[in-house]
Amino acid sequence: MPDADIILESSDSIHFRVHKSVLVTSSPVFRDMFSLPQPTCGEFPDGLHLVHLYENADVLNSLVSMLYPVTPDIPDSNDGILALLAATQKYDVVAVQSSIRAEVSRRKLLSPTGAEAFRVYAVACSKRLFPEMAAMACHTLGYPMTFESLGEALWSFEGWALRDLACFRLSCNIKLSSRINLFLDCCDEYSKYWLGCPRYACKSEKSRLPAWLEAHFTRTLEELRKSTHIIPMPHMFSTDYLMSLQAHINAKHCQFCARVHALGEPTFSIGIQE
Amino acid sequence: MSTISSMTSRSATVICVENLHFDYPDADIILRSRDSHEFHVLKVYILHNSPILGEEVLIPPNSLPSTSVILAESEVDGPTSADTLQTVELPIDGAILFSLLSYIFPVTPILPSTPEEIMELLSVAQMYKMDIVLTHIRSHIAEQNPSFIRKETAYIVYSLAQKYGLRTEALQAARCTLSLFTFTIRELLSEGKLAIMPGAALHELWKYHQNVRSNLASDLKEFRTSQGYVKLGDSNCISLTDSGIPRWLDAYISTLGSTQAPVSLDFIAFYMKLTEHIQCKNPETDDKCSSCTNIPSDKIHAFWDTLTAAVDNSIPKVRAQFTDVADRVHNLYRPNQILRSSLWEREQRLLVKTAHPATRRPTLR
Numbered sequence: 001m002p003d004a005d006i007i008l009e010s011s012d013s014i015h016f017r018v019h020k021s022v023l024v025t026s027s028p029v030f031r032d033m034f035s036l037p038q039p040t041c042g043e044f045p046d047g048l049h050l051v052h053l054y055e056n057a058d059v060l061n062s063l064v065s066m067l068y069p070v071t072p073d074i075p076d077s078n079d080g081i082l083a084l085l086a087a088t089q090k091y092d093v094v095a096v097q098s099s100i101r102a103e104v105s106r107r108k109l110l111s112p113t114g115a116e117a118f119r120v121y122a123v124a125c126s127k128r129l130f131p132e133m134a135a136m137a138c139h140t141l142g143y144p145m146t147f148e149s150l151g152e153a154l155w156s157f158e159g160w161a162l163r164d165l166a167c168f169r170l171s172c173n174i175k176l177s178s179r180i181n182l183f184l185d186c187c188d189e190y191s192k193y194w195l196g197c198p199r200y201a202c203k204s205e206k207s208r209l210p211a212w213l214e215a216h217f218t219r220t221l222e223e224l225r226k227s228t229h230i231i232p233m234p235h236m237f238s239t240d241y242l243m244s245l246q247a248h249i250n251a252k253h254c255q256f257c258a259r260v261h262a263l264g265e266p267t268f269s270i271g272i273q274e
Numbered sequence: 275m276s277t278i279s280s281m282t283s284r285s286a287t288v289i290c291v292e293n294l295h296f297d298y299p300d301a302d303i304i305l306r307s308r309d310s311h312e313f314h315v316l317k318v319y320i321l322h323n324s325p326i327l328g329e330e331v332l333i334p335p336n337s338l339p340s341t342s343v344i345l346a347e348s349e350v351d352g353p354t355s356a357d358t359l360q361t362v363e364l365p366i367d368g369a370i371l372f373s374l375l376s377y378i379f380p381v382t383p384i385l386p387s388t389p390e391e392i393m394e395l396l397s398v399a400q401m402y403k404m405d406i407v408l409t410h411i412r413s414h415i416a417e418q419n420p421s422f423i424r425k426e427t428a429y430i431v432y433s434l435a436q437k438y439g440l441r442t443e444a445l446q447a448a449r450c451t452l453s454l455f456t457f458t459i460r461e462l463l464s465e466g467k468l469a470i471m472p473g474a475a476l477h478e479l480w481k482y483h484q485n486v487r488s489n490l491a492s493d494l495k496e497f498r499t500s501q502g503y504v505k506l507g508d509s510n511c512i513s514l515t516d517s518g519i520p521r522w523l524d525a526y527i528s529t530l531g532s533t534q535a536p537v538s539l540d541f542i543a544f545y546m547k548l549t550e551h552i553q554c555k556n557p558e559t560d561d562k563c564s565s566c567t568n569i570p571s572d573k574i575h576a577f578w579d580t581l582t583a584a585v586d587n588s589i590p591k592v593r594a595q596f597t598d599v600a601d602r603v604h605n606l607y608r609p610n611q612i613l614r615s616s617l618w619e620r621e622q623r624l625l626v627k628t629a630h631p632a633t634r635r636p637t638l639r
Contacts, residue, residue, distance in 0.1 A: 122473065145459055147480040154480075157473025166463040230460050 007050045008064075014057035017048070022067050027091040059083045066096040074103055078120045081110055086127035101131065110135075114143055118165075119153035125161035137168050144229035145169055169230040176231070177224050180217050184209065193263070197256050210257055212248040216241055294372040298379065304361040305375075311368030313375055314359070323378050324402040370394050377407045377414075385414055389427050390434060397438035412442070423447050425454060432479060433471035448482050449589060453538030457483045485592045491531030493588040497581070498527060510565040513551075520566060522551035530585065539585055541578060548574075 004017035023030035038049055053060060058075065062084045065073040075081055081104055088097035104110050110132065112120045121136035143149060145166065154162075182188040186195065186208060197210035219240065224231075249258050294311045301314035321328040364371060369386060373395050376384040386392050392415065399408040415422045423431050423446050432447035434440075451457075457480060462468045471479075498519060511520035526547045530539070552567045 147457070147459065147477070150477075152477070154473040154477040157476075159469040159471050159473070159476075162459075162473055162476070163463065163469035166459055166468055170460075170463065227460070230463075 005048065007048045008060060009050055009052045010057040010060045011054055012056050014060070015050075016060055016064050018064060018067075020049075026067050026096065027093050029091045055083070055087050059087050063087050063091075063093070063096070066099060067093075072099070072103065074100060074107075074109070076109065078110055078112055078116070079123065082120070082123050082127055082129060082132065085129050085132065089127070089129065112136075112139065115149060115151055115153040117143060118145070118150050119156045121165060122153065122156035122158070122161050125164075126156070126158060137165055140165065141169065141172060141231055145231070146229055149229075166230055173224055173227070173231045177221055180221055180224075184214060184217055184221075193260050194257075197254060210248065210254075212244050213257075216244040294368045296372060296375055302359065304359050305371060306361055306363045307368035307371045308363075308365055309368045311371065312361070313371060315375060315379070319378050323407055324404045326402045366398055367394070370398055374398055374404075374407070377410050378404070383410065383414055385411070385418070389422070389431055392422065393431065393434035393438060393440065393443065396440050396443065400438070400440060423450050425450065428454065429467050429470060433475060436471060436475040436478070448479055451479065452483065452486060452589070482592060486589055487531050489531075489591055490585065490588045491528075493584060493591075494527050494531055497584045498524065511551075512561070512563045512565070520551070522547050522566075527581070539582055544578065545574075 004019055006018055006020045006023070008016040008018060010016070020034055024034055055063070058080060062073045062075055062080070065071065075084060081100070085097060085100060088100065110120065117136060117139045121133060121140060124132035124136055147154070179188065183191050186192070191209060194210060194213055195208045245257060245261055248254055296313040296315060298315045301316060303315060303317040303320070305313045305315060307313070366374070370391060373384050373386050376382065386395055396408065396411060399411055423443070428447045428450035432444055432451060435444035435447055459468065498517065513521040515521055515524045526544060548566065552563055555562055
């Protein structure tokens with residue numbers, strides 16, 4: 001930057017010539033640091049004060065680009081984004097951090113799949129990035145949590161992060177079971193759509209759901225109870241539902257169930273989307 | 275409680291565990307723990323037991339000013355023979371250093387009471403390359419009753435062994451965990467063991483379990499084809515496999531290496547399977563299996579011994595894959611790095627004290 005009055009040096013020895021006032025304005029950490037007495041002589045290039053930072057050049061470049069009126073340089077990689085967010089958190093650059101999060105959300109960055117979702121969650125935990133931790137924890141729900149599926153992603157986990165994620169998924173499991181029980185007992189808003197299938201007699205007075213649907217969710221409950229994945233994979237969940245529905249329609253030519261399903265598949269959203 | 279050295283002619287107490295007192299007659303060096311306990315000891319024992327302490331720490335103060343070696347503070351009031359004792363600060367807690375010294379000097383060795391402290395003691399002995407002391411401590415640990423590494427402690431010992439790079443204990447503890455559970459994340463969560471260790475160590479433990487199971491499944495397959503079961507005698511069981519093995523026995527053996535059960539042999543479970551089979555009737559003849567009903571107990575025990583030997587021989591084969599774990603998982607905890615790190619830190623402290631503020635560069639970490 002022209003008229004720079006300070007040099008930031010990255011961990012890989014790249015220099016960024018910036019303005020102290022910009023740093024002081026944006027970051028209380030820099031403000032406190034520069035409020036301390038500064039050395040007046042030493043091995044400083046061009047007579048500028050040199051500040052060594054722990055971040056690498058890519059992170060510093062992105063951070064500096066967010067502080068100046070230039071095109072922001074937000075990394076594409078998951079690790080790069082998390083490293084940048086961690087740097088903004090470390091230097092308490094709150095406004096910049098919010099901008100980055102908004103941009104990441106707008107561009108749908110940080111959307112890992114499979115084992116990578118678990119790894120990104122673990123990295124977010126290690127950097128204490130709480131919004132990203134929460135988002136990634138939800139993101140992992142689409143995938144099984146087993147040693148086999150986690151693989152090398154497990155290496156990124158601290159013990160507490162693994163425990164917290166497992167607890168979170170277990171609580172989702174319990175909530176989902178609870179919702180399904182309410183559905184089976186016809187005590188929720190979704191079950192009413194299914195009442196009145198003319199092709200199957202009700203098995204009990206309490207439940208008036210179609211028998212195939214009752215059987216499907218009873219199986220699901222059993223899977224939830226014994227699942228080693230902590231929460232079942234949603235695609236298996238929906239596949240079983242569709243197969244049961246298909247079998248029922250084929251066997252009974254049931255227009256009622258076909259119509260309820262076509263009108264919005266009201267049972268399937270329960271629990272999972274929440 | 276106090277323990278008195280049998281080697282000294284002095285009647286005064288040499289060591290005392292209550293206040294971590296260690297005052298050896300004719301001591302020529304003071305070891306100071308991290309928490310400021312001082313131990314007056316003979317340098318020759320330290321030099322003899324630890325090449326690292328001998329070479330890197332117990333160096334005359336003048337030859338390496340930036341090391342941790344400092345003089346006793348009382349020297350400023352006028353040196354006496356006691357005051358001029360060289361003092362060496364060690365990055366070890368007083369209780370652990372006290373225990374370590376009890377294995378170095380000819381006194382009754384005192385093992386710490388908790389698994390955490392015992393593992394720290396082992397790690398310190400390993401850090402200073404005290405091979406003889408390490409052997410001594412391990413022998414002492416092996417004499418403990420109940421065993422130091424048992425079902426209740428296996429998981430925490432494994433975790434600490436990985437942290438400190440203690441391969442021997444890591445392997446022993448990992449073997450002990452084989453019989454504990456089927457090793458799924460859900461089961462570890464319900465057991466409250468998921469947060470005990472970093473994911474890297476957990477991954478290696480899981481891989482160890484997988485390797486053991488895989489190896490065991492292979493070995494037991496061989497066991498079944500190697501006529502191990504003939505110890506039970508000629509079988510006219512009502513339900514035989516194509517290989518001629520009673521089906522109930524084949525099913526029992528096949529579960530041993532599967533992921534559905536802990537890797538452990540349980541004679542009661544085996545006997546229950548036999549009993550279940552005996553009580554079942556042949557659907558075609560409505561008869562019970564007279565062949566398996568009449569197996570003599572000595573043949574059952576002979577077969578059980580053969581099966582146990584097959585399993586016991588299979589598990590140690592996985593050792594080779596496992597011994598790399600500590601290096602891969604916890605490079606940061608490697609002994610020399612701990613020592614060098616602590617020396618480096620003290621060196622930096624000295625430099626910081628002596629350096630002019632203007633020469634220090636601001637560093638944000």
